[in-house]
Amino acid sequence: MTEIYQLPSFDEMLAEHHIATLHSSNIRVLQINVGKLCNQTCRHCHVDAGPSRREIMSHKVAESVIDVLRRSDISTLDITGGAPEMNPSFRWMVQEARQLGRQVIDRCNLTILVANGFEDLPEFLAEHQVEIVASLPCYLEENVDAQRGQFVFHRSIEALKRLNGLGYGQPDSPLTLTLVFNPLGPKLPPDQLKLEDAYRRELRIRYGIEFNRLFTITNMPINRFLFDLRESQQYESYMQTLVEAFNPATMDGLMCRTTLSVDWQGNLYDCDFNQMLAMPVTDQMPRNITDFDLTTLSNRRIVTGPHCFGCTAGAGSSCQGSLQPPTN
Ligand code: SF4
Ligand code: SF4
Numbered sequence: 520m521t522e523i524y525q526l527p528s529f530d531e532m533l534a535e536h537h538i539a540t541l542h543s544s545n546i547r548v549l550q551i552n553v554g555k556l557c558n559q560t561c562r563h564c565h566v567d568a569g570p571s572r573r574e575i576m577s578h579k580v581a582e583s584v585i586d587v588l589r590r591s592d593i594s595t596l597d598i599t600g601g602a603p604e605m606n607p608s609f610r611w612m613v614q615e616a617r618q619l620g621r622q623v624i625d626r627c628n629l630t631i632l633v634a635n636g637f638e639d640l641p642e643f644l645a646e647h648q649v650e651i652v653a654s655l656p657c658y659l660e661e662n663v664d665a666q667r668g669q670f671v672f673h674r675s676i677e678a679l680k681r682l683n684g685l686g687y688g689q690p691d692s693p694l695t696l697t698l699v700f701n702p703l704g705p706k707l708p709p710d711q712l713k714l715e716d717a718y719r720r721e722l723r724i725r726y727g728i729e730f731n732r733l734f735t736i737t738n739m740p741i742n743r744f745l746f747d748l749r750e751s752q753q754y755e756s757y758m759q760t761l762v763e764a765f766n767p768a769t770m771d772g773l774m775c776r777t778t779l780s781v782d783w784q785g786n787l788y789d790c791d792f793n794q795m796l797a798m799p800v801t802d803q804m805p806r807n808i809t810d811f812d813l814t815t816l817s818n819r820r821i822v823t824g825p826h827c828f829g830c831t832a833g834a835g836s837s838c839q840g841s842l843q844p845p846t847n
Contacts (some may be wrong), residue, residue, distance in 0.1 A: 526758055529827040536767045541821035543789070546813060547777045550597040550838065551576070551584055552794060553606040554783040558634055561654075561667045564743045565795050568601040575601070576783040581608040583785055583808045585615045591813045597778075597838065599626040599791060604640055617647045624650045626838075630671055632678035641678070645685040650695040652734070652838075653679075656703060658721040666703055679728045688730040696730045699840075701738050705748060705757035707764060707833045708735035711841040734840025737761075739792050739829040761828035769835030772842035775821045781808050789821045791838070792829070798822050 530540060554575030557568035588596060596616040603609055603625060616623050625644060632641050644651060655675055657663050663672035679696075683689060688696035698718060702708050715733035722728040738744050740757060748754040780788040785808040788794040804819050805812050835842030 526762060526825060529823040529825060532762070532765055532828075536765075538767060538770055541770075541773065541775065541823055541827075543779075543817060543819050543821060544776045545817050546591075546593055546779045548595040548597050548774075548779070549584065549587065549593050549781065550599060550778050550791060551612075551781040552599050552783060552791060553581075553601065553603045553609065553612075555601050556605050557601040557628065558605065558631055559602070559628055559668055559671065562665075562743060562747060565739050565741050565792065566601060567742045567795075572601065574783050575606050576608065576785075578608045578611070580783065580785040580808065581606075581612050583811075584781060585612060585619075587808060587811045588616055588619050588621055590811075593621070593813075595622045595624060597624040597626070599838075602628055602631045604631050604637060610643060613643075613647050613649055617649075622650065623647065624652055627651050627653045628667075629653045629655065629675040629678040632681060633674050641681050641685055645682075645687065645694055648693055650697070651682065651687060652697045652699060654701075655679075655698045655718075656701050658718055658725065662703055676726050676728070679722075679730070680726070683727075683729055688728075690729075697732050697734055698730050699734045699736055701736045705738070705753045705760070707760065708737055708836070708841070711735040711834065732840075734838075735834075735836070736838070736840065737829045737832060737836035739826050741792060741795055741826050758825065758828065761832040764832035765828060766831055766833060766835060766843065769831045769842045772835060772837065773830055774837035774839065778838075779816060785809060787811075787816070789819070792826050793822055793824075796824065796826065798824065 555566055555568045555572035556575050558570060560569040613623050631637055656666050660672040682696055686692040687694040700714060714735060718733050740748060748757055775789040780791050780794050782794050787800045787806055789800060799806055801820050801822060804816060830836050
């Protein structure tokens with residue numbers, strides 16, 4: 520008979536390690552998800568994004584986001600989606616945030632940079648010194664296309680060459696290009712620095728491409744990836760892998776401690792993953808960007824769930840890559 524693995528709750532795991540429940544310590548990053556509209560339909564997508572999705576942030580909500588930046592010292596506006604560049608207010612938000620002197624991150628799928636109607640997008644991003652954080656789950660065509668769709672690798676390489684041509688990823692350039700790796704299946708990412716070396720070597724030799732750094736991100740057991748796990752009957756074993764790899768040393772770097780996530784309607788969450796699971800900030804907190812209060816939200820209890828084991832497994836995982844330096 521198959522043994523059923525009893526998952527501890529995330530809070531039980533913290534208690535077992537004598538770690539206090541999770542609280543935020545500040546808000547340095549406002550991460551806004553401007554909607555589910557995307558030109559791709561990737562297998563691992565935790566947003567369930569795609570070309571037919573209609574949920575996108577209105578200009579009114581975008582104005583509230585910029586207003587919060589104006590009224591606070593939050594240093595970074597981190598824009599994600601979907602393909603965030605497809606939102607009609609994307610360029611306006613970038614311009615406003617840059618005028619306020621804030622760092623702007625565009626979480627880019629690369630193919631949008633070479634899509635019809637977006638031909639001038641790379642120049643726009645360069646002109647406003649937007650940091651590009653771009654998904655490229657492998658340097659091999661067959662692996663990328665298997666996860667992200669046919670011809671995605673080819674178009675991603677074309678986009679990276681355009682970005683390099685504008686100065687992105689080049690030495691002594693202020694234009695930062697970060698690549699993002701996530702595993703192709705239900706396993707933990709390898710060592711970030713070693714993989715970065717391999718990416719640098721292979722992309723340089725094969726395509727002459729340069730980039731600044733690589734982030735490794737663990738696949739979160741939610742939405743489309745969760746569906747795949749359940750379909751292939753690998754959910755329990757994947758969760759067991761994450762739970763057994765729980766690493767207390769990742770706790771201080773968890774992104775929910777210093778990030779506030781905003782959805783396309785302005786609702787507030789502790790992170791993008793909680794947003795995808797419709798788990799808003801606790802009910803003692805302001806729940807929408809229109810009610811934003813920096814002091815109150817900077818000291819909030821974080822809402823947790825089984826997916827949090829994805830952030831604390833092994834070297835840890837966040838939108839800024841792994842949380843721990845390699846042990847060897
Ligand atoms: S993973 Fe990114 S590029 Fe792929 S469908 Fe989701 S939002 Fe779009
Ligand atoms: S999923 Fe990760 S970032 Fe989100 S609340 Fe859990 S630990 Fe924090």
